[in-house]
Amino acid sequence: MILEKKIENEVVQYLTSLYGGDDWRELIHIQKTRSEFRGDITIVVFPLLKKLKLPPHEAASKIGEYLAGRMEEVRSFNVIKGFLNLEIEPSWWIKYLNRAIRSDFLSDSETVKNVPPVLVEFSSPNTNKPLHLGHIRNNLLGFSISRILEAAGKPVKKVNLVNDRGIHICKTMLAWQKWGNGQTPESAGVKGDHFVGSFYVMFEKALRGEIDNLKEEGFSEEEARKKAPLMEEAYEMLRKWEAGDSGTIELWKTMNEWVYEGFEKTYVALGVDFDKIYYESETYKTGRKVVEEGLERGVLFKKDDGSVWADLQDEGLGEKLLLRPDGTSVYITQDIGTAVIRQEDYNAGRMLYVVGNEQDYHFKVLQVILRKIGYKWADNIKHISYGMVELPEGKMKSREGTVVDADDIIAEMEQTAQKISREHGKLDGVAEQDRQEVVKMIGLGALKYFILKVDPKKNMLFNPDESIDFNGNTGPFIQYTHARVCSLRRKCAGAGIIEKAESPFVNPGGKELDLLKMLYDFPAVLSEAAREYNPALIANYVYELAKEYNQFYQDHPIIRGPDEDVRQFRLLLSVYTGKLIKDSMYLLGADVPERM
RNA sequence: GGUUCCGUAGCUCAGCUGGAUAGAGCAACAGCCUUCUAAGCUGUGGGUCCCAGGUUCGAGUCCUGGCGGAAUCACCA
Numbered sequence: 147m148i149l150e151k152k153i154e155n156e157v158v159q160y161l162t163s164l165y166g167g168d169d170w171r172e173l174i175h176i177q178k179t180r181s182e183f184r185g186d187i188t189i190v191v192f193p194l195l196k197k198l199k200l201p202p203h204e205a206a207s208k209i210g211e212y213l214a215g216r217m218e219e220v221r222s223f224n225v226i227k228g229f230l231n232l233e234i235e236p237s238w239w240i241k242y243l244n245r246a247i248r249s250d251f252l253s254d255s256e257t258v259k260n261v262p263p264v265l266v267e268f269s270s271p272n273t274n275k276p277l278h279l280g281h282i283r284n285n286l287l288g289f290s291i292s293r294i295l296e297a298a299g300k301p302v303k304k305v306n307l308v309n310d311r312g313i314h315i316c317k318t319m320l321a322w323q324k325w326g327n328g329q330t331p332e333s334a335g336v337k338g339d340h341f342v343g344s345f346y347v348m349f350e351k352a353l354r355g356e357i358d359n360l361k362e363e364g365f366s367e368e369e370a371r372k373k374a375p376l377m378e379e380a381y382e383m384l385r386k387w388e389a390g391d392s393g394t395i396e397l398w399k400t401m402n403e404w405v406y407e408g409f410e411k412t413y414v415a416l417g418v419d420f421d422k423i424y425y426e427s428e429t430y431k432t433g434r435k436v437v438e439e440g441l442e443r444g445v446l447f448k449k450d451d452g453s454v455w456a457d458l459q460d461e462g463l464g465e466k467l468l469l470r471p472d473g474t475s476v477y478i479t480q481d482i483g484t485a486v487i488r489q490e491d492y493n494a495g496r497m498l499y500v501v502g503n504e505q506d507y508h509f510k511v512l513q514v515i516l517r518k519i520g521y522k523w524a525d526n527i528k529h530i531s532y533g534m535v536e537l538p539e540g541k542m543k544s545r546e547g548t549v550v551d552a553d554d555i556i557a558e559m560e561q562t563a564q565k566i567s568r569e570h571g572k573l574d575g576v577a578e579q580d581r582q583e584v585v586k587m588i589g590l591g592a593l594k595y596f597i598l599k600v601d602p603k604k605n606m607l608f609n610p611d612e613s614i615d616f617n618g619n620t621g622p623f624i625q626y627t628h629a630r631v632c633s634l635r636r637k638c639a640g641a642g643i644i645e646k647a648e649s650p651f652v653n654p655g656g657k658e659l660d661l662l663k664m665l666y667d668f669p670a671v672l673s674e675a676a677r678e679y680n681p682a683l684i685a686n687y688v689y690e691l692a693k694e695y696n697q698f699y700q701d702h703p704i705i706r707g708p709d710e711d712v713r714q715f716r717l718l719l720s721v722y723t724g725k726l727i728k729d730s731m732y733l734l735g736a737d738v739p740e741r742m
Numbered sequence: 743g744g745u746u747c748c749g750u751a752g753c754u755c756a757g758c759u760g761g762a763u764a765g766a767g768c769a770a771c772a773g774c775c776u777u778c779u780a781a782g783c784u785g786u787g788g789g790u791c792c793c794a795g796g797u798u799c800g801a802g803u804c805c806u807g808g809c810g811g812a813a814u815c816a817c818c819a
Binding site: 177188226227453467469505534588600606612613623625627630633634638641671678690 | 744745746747748753754755756757758759760761762763766767768769774777778779780781782783784799800811812813814815816817818819
């Protein structure tokens with residue numbers, strides 16, 4: 147049992163026996179003792195005063211005396227104002243360490259079998275553009291949340307939904323037909339997703355020209371956009387595609403294959419993967435069917451032009467179009483279909499959608515519509531909304547060419563890691579292949595940590611120049627600390643200090659105790675991160691842990707510790723810290739090297 | 743205009759369900775390697791927690807109203 151819980155129980159029991167009542171538990175506020183005071187665990191007694199009818203100091207002393215006399219874990223206490231600071235018996239911390247060493251949070255967590263899985267959707271790329279920095283945040287968040295939930299004992303399925311159809315795809319196809327000259331990624335020597343993306347850009351440029359011309363003839367932007375010949379052609383292509391026109395489908399398949407090859411390379415480079423990939427092209431028809439059924443049952447309605455709508459005015463969300471007058475689907479129709487199919491596939495207990503906060507409205511609407519149509523599981527849907535990645539000059543805009551490409555940034559981070567590694571020269575002795583592996587690990591670790599340490603729901607700024615830092619609050623700093631522990635273990639082994647299964651009882655002090663207490667926090671942080679779907683909590687924790695370890699390392703010699711017991715204790719403290727660093731980084735989707 | 747989110751040091755970010763004197767990193771300056779990896783450690787300076795009210799023993803945190811920024815309110819996805 148967690149110590150805080152045990153203390154809480156004791157206090158509740160004590161106060162209930164003295165004063166009666168049944169609401170003591172919610173009045174008890176327990177927190178860590180701040181480092182400037184003596185003690186480990188603090189009970190804030192202010193909330194209790196009204197019922198106890200005692201001044202703060204007396205109330206705190208009374209509870210303190212009781213706990214010190216009753217619990218062997220409590221060594222002593224002191225009272226400052228309304229704060230009761232409990233000092234925990236040092237041996238308790240050692241016992242905790244020994245218990246923790248034997249367990250493994252990642253593999254021990256009893257995954258409840260035969261329980262509906264949590265579906266985590268993330269990535270969700272469009273097939274008309276390569277992935278960019280925003281997608282990286284999405285992928286890292288989704289992947290990390292999946293690992294955190296698994297570590298917290300939940301069965302997880304990672305799913306991707308590829309938006310492989312719709313007007314934007316037709317634009318790229320049309321552009322390739324017109325200006326592609328039969329080129330392929332191979333013939334052009336360009337990665338498939340980038341190759342296809344360049345045609346989307348071409349299309350948008352040409353369309354802009356047409357719109358501008360029409361505007362000079364007196365049309366408004368909106369009218370011009372509709373009237374532009376390229377746009378009409380694109381819509382014609384979409385109709386042909388939905389009608390199953392073989393030539394159109396053939397082209398679509400070919401170009402999508404190019405894109406998927408490109409995406410796959412990026413996913414591999416990023417180290418993310420999926421249990422299942424859904425394609426919009428395979429789910430939108432189900433969406434249409436579900437909508438048509440809803441129409442028949444009268445929960446949806448049709449307008450005079452033949453378009454189908456959901457009336458969400460009762461929910462304050464207005465009216466939402468679900469099928470165009472010509473019967474073609476829109477974005478949300480497809481999402482309705484995908485949700486229904488997924489529920490059939492997995493009977494999920496929870497469906498998480500890791501999607502940017504620009505789509506907050508979309509997911510509110512999706513959930514309401516599914517509920518309206520009559521799906522009870524609509525309540526299980528949760529949108530994990532995250533903030534945008536911005537650049538110093540503002541939002542990324544493809545038109546202005548300020549988009550930070552995913553492949554580019556991954557490569558850049560690796561190059562920087564390469565350069566710094568060469569400068570340090572610490573890997574000079576190792577085989578080139580191993581060295582490259584470590585360099586990759588560090589570049590990726592830097593990128594992943596940089597992005598995941600920020601609270602997901604907040605917008606974040608990415609400064610390409612300053613962000614590529616490897617000192618201070620960074621991934622490499624954490625990886626370095628792990629490498630340090632590994633190096634220490636090698637040296638200990640060389641010095642004849644053998645790692646035992648448990649630590650002897652010593653009297654830890656200073657940074658030893660601080661570190662020990664921080665190790666004790668890990669399970670609470672993990673469950674908090676799982677409850678909040680928030681990898682940043684893990685990131686912040688592992689950074690603090692690494693910092694704490696480095697301070698300990700500075701203050702307390704291990705190999706040349708004063709006696710055998712202390713050396714053993716410090717070594718095991720180090721080993722376990724290294725393990726938690728590795729585990730935490732694993733939860734963030736990052737690896738740690740044994741030397742760097 | 744409606745709705746939602748955000749506003750903490752020069753910059754990037756922490757700050758758990760309200761708790762003790764608001765913390766890190768970067769940048770600046772000053773120290774620490776013949777000793778376990780200096781991608782490290784230590785120290786100095788740096789704050790009207792956007793503003794104004796309110797709630798209470800206590801507010802960066804909760805409520806109301808402003809100000810500033812972002813997203814969204816598409817027959818784009």
